[in-house]
Amino acid sequence: MRRMARIFNDLDEDGRKTSVLLHLQHAFEMLLKAGLVQQGVAVFDKRMGRSLGFEACVNRSREHLNVTEEEAGLLKAIDALRDEAQHWLTDVPEALLYAHCRGAITLFDRILEEFFDQRLADLLPSRVLPLSTEPPRDIQMLIDDQYSQVQSLLQPGKRRGAEARAGIRTMLALEAHVTLEEDDGARVSEKDVDRVEAAVRDGQNRDQVFPRLTSLGTEVTGEGIEVKVRFVKSGGMPVTYVDAEEGVEAAAVREFDLQRRYHWQLTPLARKLGINTETSKAIRWKLGIEGGPLYHHVFKFGRSEHHQFSDNAIRAMQEFIENNDLDTTLVEYRHHRRRHQS
Numbered sequence: 001m002r003r004m005a006r007i008f009n010d011l012d013e014d015g016r017k018t019s020v021l022l023h024l025q026h027a028f029e030m031l032l033k034a035g036l037v038q039q040g041v042a043v044f045d046k047r048m049g050r051s052l053g054f055e056a057c058v059n060r061s062r063e064h065l066n067v068t069e070e071e072a073g074l075l076k077a078i079d080a081l082r083d084e085a086q087h088w089l090t091d092v093p094e095a096l097l098y099a100h101c102r103g104a105i106t107l108f109d110r111i112l113e114e115f116f117d118q119r120l121a122d123l124l125p126s127r128v129l130p131l132s133t134e135p136p137r138d139i140q141m142l143i144d145d146q147y148s149q150v151q152s153l154l155q156p157g158k159r160r161g162a163e164a165r166a167g168i169r170t171m172l173a174l175e176a177h178v179t180l181e182e183d184d185g186a187r188v189s190e191k192d193v194d195r196v197e198a199a200v201r202d203g204q205n206r207d208q209v210f211p212r213l214t215s216l217g218t219e220v221t222g223e224g225i226e227v228k229v230r231f232v233k234s235g236g237m238p239v240t241y242v243d244a245e246e247g248v249e250a251a252a253v254r255e256f257d258l259q260r261r262y263h264w265q266l267t268p269l270a271r272k273l274g275i276n277t278e279t280s281k282a283i284r285w286k287l288g289i290e291g292g293p294l295y296h297h298v299f300k301f302g303r304s305e306h307h308q309f310s311d312n313a314i315r316a317m318q319e320f321i322e323n324n325d326l327d328t329t330l331v332e333y334r335h336h337r338r339r340h341q342s
Contacts, residue, residue, distance in 0.1 A: 001027040001108065002124060008101060017092050021082040024104055025054065028075055031108060032057040032065065035115045039064045054079050065115065070232055071107050073177035078104060080173035084188055090173065091166035093149075095142050099218060139218045146171055147206040154200050161197075168196045171210055178212045262297040262308040269309055273317055279326055282333035283317050 004023035010016055033043045036057065041064050043052050052060070058075045061067040067075075078100055084090035109120040146167055153164035172188045199209045207214055217232045264272065270280035289295040295313035299306045 001120075004101070005124060008097075017097055018085040020097065020101065021078065021085050021092070024101065025079050025082040028078070028104065028108065029054050029057055031111060032061045035065045035111060036060055038115055065111060067107075067111075070177075074100070074103050074107065076176035077174055080176040080187065081170065084169045084173050088169070089162070089166045090169045091163065092170050093142065093146055095137055096139075096146065096170070096174075099137075099139060099142065103218070139216055140214075143171065143174065143210070143213055143216070144206060147200075147210070151200055154197065164200075165193050165197060168193050168200075171213070172196065174216070175210070175212050177216050262299075262310050264309040264311075264314065266307060269314070269317075272314060273321060275321070275326070278333075279330055280317070282330045283320055283326075284313075285333050285336065286329050287316055287320060289313050289316065 001023070004020055004027060007016055007019045007023065033051070036043050041060060043057070044050065045052060045056075055076065058067065058072050058079075062069070062072055081090065081092060081100070085092070105120065112118050112120055112123075150164045150167045150171075152158075153160040153167065169188050172192055196209055219232055266277060266280070270277045273280060275283075284290050284296075289309070290307070294310065295316065296307065296309050299308060
């Protein structure tokens with residue numbers, strides 16, 4: 001966090017924004033892991049033999065560190081912006097960068113005080129926190145400015161498509177603020193960038209192309225070095241998610257990777273829960289998990305079918321295991337199966 005603050009206020013612009021996002025994301029990953037350890041929550045995945053990734057830390061922090069849905073959205077947006085800056089190209093306007101850094105400092109300070117009884121102001125001089133010569137502006141105005149810039153860059157004859165696509169990537173990354181828990185983390189794909197570019201060239205307005213961002217807002221309190229920024233959400237406009245193979249052409253449609261959401265196969269699912277595959281099948285039957293889109297999807301490859309499950313299925317089955325007698329469930333399932341086979 002010290003390094004992030006120092007680089008944010010640096011006069012040298014070369015690589016500055018990318019470095020700010022890298023250090024800010026890493027600072028939060030370490031803080032969240034420290035907080036989870038403090039609460040007795042495991043931060044290592046025994047199956048993989050590695051520590052949890054950032055998104056998993058955010059999700060566990062919602063349960064154990066009192067991180068709200070809006071705060072989780074801020075962290076996921078920072079991660080998405082960092083991902084784009086690190087692995088390809090993005091263009092984060094200064095005002096948007098400032099809003100996210102200030103919002104992050106507000107959250108960092110709250111977690112630090114609540115779980116470690118420390119204040120960020122006691123560990124960092126106030127003068128080094130990110131400063132701006134402009135007061136924080138409403139996030140909707142910043143998004144409108146970004147969209148207008150993309151529209152301008154895509155005007156016929158300008159030949160500034162690469163810069164426009166970098167701006168589009170930033171706006172797509174901002175959708176992480178408003179993704180649902182079971183969504184795909186708002187990772188940016190080239191198909192989404194292509195879709196948005198085509199919609200902008202077609203003359204569609206910002207609300208049509210980015211309907212989810214209409215629900216995003218900010219609350220700003222204090223002034224000067226004491227300013228605090230919190231991201232908030234309202235209802236917003238509806239948006240549809242589709243599988244990559246559906247080929248739907250609509251600006252308000254965002255593609256997601258089904259295999260990323262439904263990533264648990266039958267045997268690893270049972271192993272993760274510490275049960276055998278028959279008991280796993282019995283629990284899924286009892287809960288009605290198979291066939292429920294929140295939990296289950298069937299991937300078809302030629303004539304073969306593969307049943308895979310989401311993290312929501314893991315959570316539902318874990319809760320069932322903690323509160324029910326598995327032997328009784330297994331007997332019921334076997335009776336059900338014999339009755340339908342006869």
